[in-house]
Amino acid sequence: MKTETKRKGASKQGAAKGRKDAGANGANGVTSSPSTAADGELICTTETTLGAEQLLELYRYLLLTRLVEERLVNLYRQTKVVGGVFRSLGQEATAVGTCYALESRDFIAPLIRDLGAVLVKGIRPREIFAQYMAKAWGPSEGRDLNIHFGNMEKGFIGPISHLGDMIPVMTGIALGARMQQKEIVALAYIGDGGMSTGAFHEGLNFAAVQRLPVIIIAEHNWYAYSTPTRLQTAVENLADKAAGYGIPGHIVDGNDIIACYEVTKRAADYARSGGGAVLIEAKTYRRKGHAEHDDQRYISAEELEMWEKRDPVDRFTRHLLTQEIATQAQLDAIVADVQREIDEDVAWAEESPMPDAEKVAYGVFDNSIVPPAFRPKIFGDK
Ligand SMILES: Cc1ncc(C[n+]2csc(CCOP(=O)(O)OP(=O)(O)O)c2C)c(N)n1
Numbered sequence: 001m002k003t004e005t006k007r008k009g010a011s012k013q014g015a016a017k018g019r020k021d022a023g024a025n026g027a028n029g030v031t032s033s034p035s036t037a038a039d040g041e042l043i044c045t046t047e048t049t050l051g052a053e054q055l056l057e058l059y060r061y062l063l064l065t066r067l068v069e070e071r072l073v074n075l076y077r078q079t080k081v082v083g084g085v086f087r088s089l090g091q092e093a094t095a096v097g098t099c100y101a102l103e104s105r106d107f108i109a110p111l112i113r114d115l116g117a118v119l120v121k122g123i124r125p126r127e128i129f130a131q132y133m134a135k136a137w138g139p140s141e142g143r144d145l146n147i148h149f150g151n152m153e154k155g156f157i158g159p160i161s162h163l164g165d166m167i168p169v170m171t172g173i174a175l176g177a178r179m180q181q182k183e184i185v186a187l188a189y190i191g192d193g194g195m196s197t198g199a200f201h202e203g204l205n206f207a208a209v210q211r212l213p214v215i216i217i218a219e220h221n222w223y224a225y226s227t228p229t230r231l232q233t234a235v236e237n238l239a240d241k242a243a244g245y246g247i248p249g250h251i252v253d254g255n256d257i258i259a260c261y262e263v264t265k266r267a268a269d270y271a272r273s274g275g276g277a278v279l280i281e282a283k284t285y286r287r288k289g290h291a292e293h294d295d296q297r298y299i300s301a302e303e304l305e306m307w308e309k310r311d312p313v314d315r316f317t318r319h320l321l322t323q324e325i326a327t328q329a330q331l332d333a334i335v336a337d338v339q340r341e342i343d344e345d346v347a348w349a350e351e352s353p354m355p356d357a358e359k360v361a362y363g364v365f366d367n368s369i370v371p372p373a374f375r376p377k378i379f380g381d382k
């Protein structure tokens, strides 16, 4: 891993006022290689093994993520969503690009800003809409909300809210798979805030010692709620933490979807072939508050504006056009198709009934041990 990474130019990411350049290299390798178009505008790295068809598929997933979230916000404002809506605006390329590098047999543990990874894993937008609206046709059938569901067949472990705890879970998945002689990679997403938990340390340490095929994607988006990363950790780069576990650490430009794919693909090959755990820090930025209820008043307009110019969707669009991988007409057709899918899927989810109160009380706990609390009321027994 150490020899394959290179740095073509200093990333200007993280150059928000008063901060150190987030592209500074303190880990084993910086994989980001920002390229520019003829007009000097940022595009994605041109060093890729992906063909045109795959790049367009990536574009579709990127758009799908952005537009599904926009629709969720609409539904939220119509009070149709139960619970919160968490946006990944500005960091969609990290989730989509990294997950796209995995094979279907691999497992992921996404967090609140990884809708893109969930969609790449094959979950349909209709499932997402029904889940957020707590509808009966949703994957948890109204028992739980937003990101709290999983799909074992698709290699998607449903996350719990406790930050850091999915790291030991994914380490356990990798260990279990090894015991069953299955060559799978377990990839867990974690935020800059979540990396400060004990569970993160214990889980990653065990994965490193056991040389398990665990990939950690550290999403450095500059905030945990309203706490900036500099008040969260004393290291310069989150990838520097890899040294504490004796594993490779890499830094990638999280707004460059192709770079995210490439670094994860190499990490997956390395992990699968017995190299063990890898930590990848994706430098990106959370352009919305923690959730829709958070108006981000602790962030300056100047900072937001700067990151808007690095928008991962605009950047990839520019890349596809300037590198002549696609025409504007082709991209427009993809956008129209994504809109169509979303419209159909929202209509489907809206049609779903709410769950039966009786039914949702079951399938949460083992009801042979814990009877539903309101059972006597519903069934009239004691
Ligand atoms: C152990 C734990 N502590 C606190 C919380 C409350 N909490 C939920 S999300 C969040 C911020 C997470 O920030 P980060 O890990 O950087 O992820 P981001 O939201 O930026 O994607 C906090 C503090 C929690 N869920 N679990």
Ligand SMILES: [Mg+2]
Residues within 6 Å of the ligand: 191, 192, 193, 219, 220, 221, 222, 223, 224, 225
């Ligand atoms: Mg964060």
